[in-house]
Amino acid sequence: MGRVDDGRSGAPAEVAWYVRLLPFVVLVGGLVVDFLTPTQYTSASFYSVAPVLAAPLLSLNGTMLVGLAAIAADTAVLYHFDRLRGLSGMSELLTISLVAVVAVFINRVLEARNARLRSARSVTAAVQRAVLPEPPARVADLRIAARYEAAEAEAEIGGDLYAVQETPYGLRCIVGDVRGKGLDAVEAATLVLGSFRMAADEQAALSDVAGHMLRALRREVARREEGERLEWFATAVLAEFPYGGDEVRLVNLGHPPPLLLRRGAVNAAEPSEYGLLVVEGLGGGDTVVDTFPFPAGSTLLMCTDGVTEARDARGRFYDPVARLAGAGCGRPAELLGVLLDDVHRHTGGPTEDDMALLAVMREG
Template sequence: MRRPSARRTGVAGWFLRHLQLLPVLLLVAGALLDYNTPPHFSAEAFYTAAPMTAAALLSLRATVLAGIGACAADLALLAHFGFIADSGGLSELAAVATVSAFAVVVNRLIHYRDVQLQSVRRVALTVQRAVLPQPPAVIGPLRIAVRYQSAVADAQIGGDLYAVQDTPHGVRCLIGDVRGKGMEAVKTVDVALGVFREAAEEEPDLVRIAARLERALSRESQRRTGVERVEGFVTAVLAEIPHSVAELRLVNRGHPAPLLLCRGEVRAVEPSGPALPLALADLGPDMDRVDRVPFPAGATLLLYTDGLTEARDGSGAFYDPVARLAGWEFAEPDALLEALLSDVVRHTGGGITDDLALLAVTRAAQSADPVRRAAPGA
């Protein structure tokens, strides 16, 4: 398994840790430069850069200490060259002291902005978790796990959604991705989940569930204005696992193909025919069809949003879950999702740029090994 992204993560972490030493390096470099150059040369730029750098990178205490150090170094060199009483020297010292004081103000402004942003992010994630409740971990022979990884870009609430429901027709699952972010996306997620929960209980097949979702989401998009009225669509996959048949039934509406993992093999379950995302049926004929594939004991269904396949490494290469997961086996879906998220972080070098929802359903083997055999990237 490839590891270049892991090395990039280590280099980035090393750089960030040592970047905090920059204010000290600026002070030392300024003092040495000032001491070893002609008397009329000034290293004032280094003395003022040190507290401003500390303001952006370090705590309030470190910023104050950097300001004091800058003033002390400048004062010591002015005294050494006999400029302490000179008007030019006093002007230079006043400039360094003024910038140091301003650095403290900047540090506080950055701190308050970060506190406010973190508060908004917590609210956004709380709303997200309220809209997307945790599904049951076990339904009969099925083991279920979900993960929602938010990119929290600008503290926006994402539009990824998932649901799992045990019905008289089997265990039915939904994963989807609403175009856009923010409260409009949350409204669409709420509509989709509400319709799915009701339709999953009542409708005899997935095509009819998709039709009800289509009608509801089309009505929702018609209530919008501007470009959202035209582009307020949802890509989605509907899955059904019957209680009495080791089979998996799928309806794909323009969403990334689900993955089926079994005995170390990984394959994408591509739809047998193209279909438009939900809320776009007016643009083309009704193309919904149910694809059926075997779902034996020990197999795992992995549903995901495009935050997984659009994750890029430093060279711009997209994450390929089929290639990355091939050859690895997991007894439980939780172990699979933990390993998958860790591998995505290694691939991207430490973070994701889009929200990511994962839903894994494993049909338990009769003698399942409780120990995870291996993990991607290990």
């Protein structure tokens, strides 16, 4: 994980308080060694190391304080052993003073880098809010929650996507994944989301929404160079919750099937036929809409393959059906929190792929 700055002058937020004490411990250790060993031994290296340690761990003021303390400690030792006036003593003190100045310079360089990182993160956060806005917490009798977690903490956003939209035909949702990483993946995800939002309002049938998205993706691919076309590949699952109904309609476009949770039971909503949301030369055929009962108390959980393909230390995939069976659903936000915590326990740390999750619960 990268170093995270907390906004203060050069002090990284993720460094524990006891780690920040290390420069002072080194200084004290140097003094102890100097006063407990014969005169010919010196701890000048301790006094040189302490400011260098302080540069990445402490703020500007903290780094300057450690540097001055190192100079003062060495001066006291040299005076105590009557070496301050000698050439070797003066050379030693000059070296430590120079190291303290260099440590301040290093601290400023790191702070400048952190400032650029904070700026980049603010831009990334703005992009994330624009591409993946927070869904409404409640629509009619449906409660909704979404989470996005990037595999790389510095990235914050990638090719996984979700969207929730109120339409004349019911609440419509999408969770999907586009191939690739970085800005290219964000561009493709934006195209998929834009085509979904437009079609969700205009198309009465959920299958026509999928068809509109496929045509939009293929039009964009046709504009690309030959070598780029195979890189444009996406999977998605569309869901429609008719207002006042007790069912959910699903279209699966090559995506991991959603999960239906009710009263401790967890079942995968396997499609009768998978559709495709891919580039030219593939796909075709009719898009199949599957209908599942969705009475009060039911929850639909949609996620990307970052969840289902998360591996433990022995290489075993995460199985949400088995892991969530018997667990109380709770509200959607609570369910997503439980699921993400369980995935991290399974992997023993960060996952290797991004994860997008969306949960919709019908109250009763």
